[in-house]
Amino acid sequence: MTSFFNAALGFIHHAQPATALAGEVKFAADLINGISLIAFILVEGALIYFVIRYRRKKGEADRQTPYLTHNTKAEIIWTVLPTIILGVIFYYGIASFVKLRAMPKDAEIIELTARQWAWDVKYPYCVKSEKTKAERCIKLSSKNVNPTEETIKSGKLQDDLMKDQTQFVIAKGRKYVMQMTSTDVIHSFAVPSFYVKQDVVPGVISRVWFEPTVAGEFVITCNEYCGNKHSGMLGKIKVVEQTEFDAWKTAQLAALQKELDQDAAGGPVDETALIAKGKEIYGAKGCLACHSVNGNPGAVPTWKGLYGHQVTLTTGAKVLADDAYLTESMLKPAAKVVKGFAAMPPMPVEAHEVKPLIAFIKSLK
Numbered sequence: 001m002t003s004f005f006n007a008a009l010g011f012i013h014h015a016q017p018a019t020a021l022a023g024e025v026k027f028a029a030d031l032i033n034g035i036s037l038i039a040f041i042l043v044e045g046a047l048i049y050f051v052i053r054y055r056r057k058k059g060e061a062d063r064q065t066p067y068l069t070h071n072t073k074a075e076i077i078w079t080v081l082p083t084i085i086l087g088v089i090f091y092y093g094i095a096s097f098v099k100l101r102a103m104p105k106d107a108e109i110i111e112l113t114a115r116q117w118a119w120d121v122k123y124p125y126c127v128k129s130e131k132t133k134a135e136r137c138i139k140l141s142s143k144n145v146n147p148t149e150e151t152i153k154s155g156k157l158q159d160d161l162m163k164d165q166t167q168f169v170i171a172k173g174r175k176y177v178m179q180m181t182s183t184d185v186i187h188s189f190a191v192p193s194f195y196v197k198q199d200v201v202p203g204v205i206s207r208v209w210f211e212p213t214v215a216g217e218f219v220i221t222c223n224e225y226c227g228n229k230h231s232g233m234l235g236k237i238k239v240v241e242q243t244e245f246d247a248w249k250t251a252q253l254a255a256l257q258k259e260l261d262q263d264a265a266g267g268p269v270d271e272t273a274l275i276a277k278g279k280e281i282y283g284a285k286g287c288l289a290c291h292s293v294n295g296n297p298g299a300v301p302t303w304k305g306l307y308g309h310q311v312t313l314t315t316g317a318k319v320l321a322d323d324a325y326l327t328e329s330m331l332k333p334a335a336k337v338v339k340g341f342a343a344m345p346p347m348p349v350e351a352h353e354v355k356p357l358i359a360f361i362k363s364l365k
C-alpha cells in the first residue's frame with residue numbers, strides 16, 4: 001500500500017528535497033495530495049458502488065425515494081471529520097509557509113534579474129580597479145555559450161543557448177536570499193528540488209530564500225508563461241562544498257580584476273581580440289536568444305549586414321547603423337525602435353561591453 005502511494009505521489013513530486021526546508025514543504029504537499037487521493041478513491045468508489053447496487057432492474061416496479069429531512073449523526077460526522085482534516089492541512093501548510101516567507105538575516109543576498117528569456121544573477125562579491133576606481137562584481141548571465149563559426153552558419157545557436165541557460169554556483173550549508181525583479185514581463189523563479197517558487201515582477205522586488213543541504217546540480221524553471229521561448233527559460237544552480245565555492249569565487253574575482261586592469265590599460269586593441277570578446281558577450285548575455293547573425297529573418301532584426309546600413313525606425317525616420325546608433329540601441333533600447341518590431345526590453349549590457357559587441361556586429365558582413 002505504501003509503495004502504491006509513493007508511486008502515485010511520485011508522478012507529482014519527482015524532485016528529491018535538497019534544502020533545509022524542502023522536506024517540510026514536500027511533506028505538506030504529499031499530505032494534501034495523499035488525502036485528496038484517498039478522498040477521491042472513497043467518493044468515486046461509493047459512487048460506482050451505488051450506481052450498480054441501486055440501479056433500476058428490468059421489469060422492476062417504480063420505487064419512491066424515502067423523504068429524509070435530516071440525520072444528526074451523519075451531519076455531525078460530515079462536519080467534524082472534514083474540519084479536523086482541513087485543520088491538519090492548514091497546520092502543515094502554514095507552518096512551512098511562515099518559515100519560507102521569513103527571510104533569514106544572516107543570508108548572502110544574490111540579485112536576480114529575469115528577462116525574456118534568461119536569468120541574470122549578481123553576487124555581492126566585487127573587485128575595484130586601483131587606477132580607474134571602476135568596480136566590477138561577479139555576474140552571471142546565460143552560460144558562456146561560445147558560438148562557433150559552424151553554429152553561426154547553421155542558425156542552431158538559439159536552440160543551443162536555450163538548452164544550457166544560466167548556471168550559477170552557491171555553497172552547501174549557506175543561506176541565500178534571492179532578491180528578484182524583472183525587466184520586461186512577469187516571470188516566476190522556481191527550483192523544483194528546493195521546493196520554492198516565486199513570481200518575478202517588473203517594478204517590484206520579490207524574495208525567496210533557501211539553504212542547500214545537498215551538493216549537485218539543480219534545474220531552475222520559469223513557471224509563468226512569458227512569451228514564445230518561455231519553455232526554454234531554464235537555468236541551473238550548482239551547489240558545491242564551501243572550499244570549492246571559495247576557489248570558484250577567487251578565480252572569478254581574479255578574472256574580473258584582470259579585465260579591469262586590461263580596461264584601465266585601454267582594453268583589447270587588436271580588432272580580432274575585440275571581435276572574439278564581442279562574440280563571447282553575445283553568447284554570455286543571451287543576445288543570441290533573439291538576434292540571429294546569419295541573416296535569418298525572425299521576430300528580431302538579424303545582426304548580419306547591420307553595421308553601416310540604413311535602418312528604418314517606427315517613426316519613419318532613417319538612421320545609419322553606426323557606432324553611436326548601436327551604442328544607444330544597446331544601452332537605451334526604447335530610444336529608437338526598428339520599424340516592424342516590438343521594442344527590445346532592457347538588456348544587462350554594461351558600458352565596457354559595447355565596444356566589443358559593435359566590433360562583432362561589424363564583422364558580420
Ligand SMILES: [Cu+2]
Pocket residue numbers: 115117186187188222223224225226230233
Ligand atoms: Cu519567464
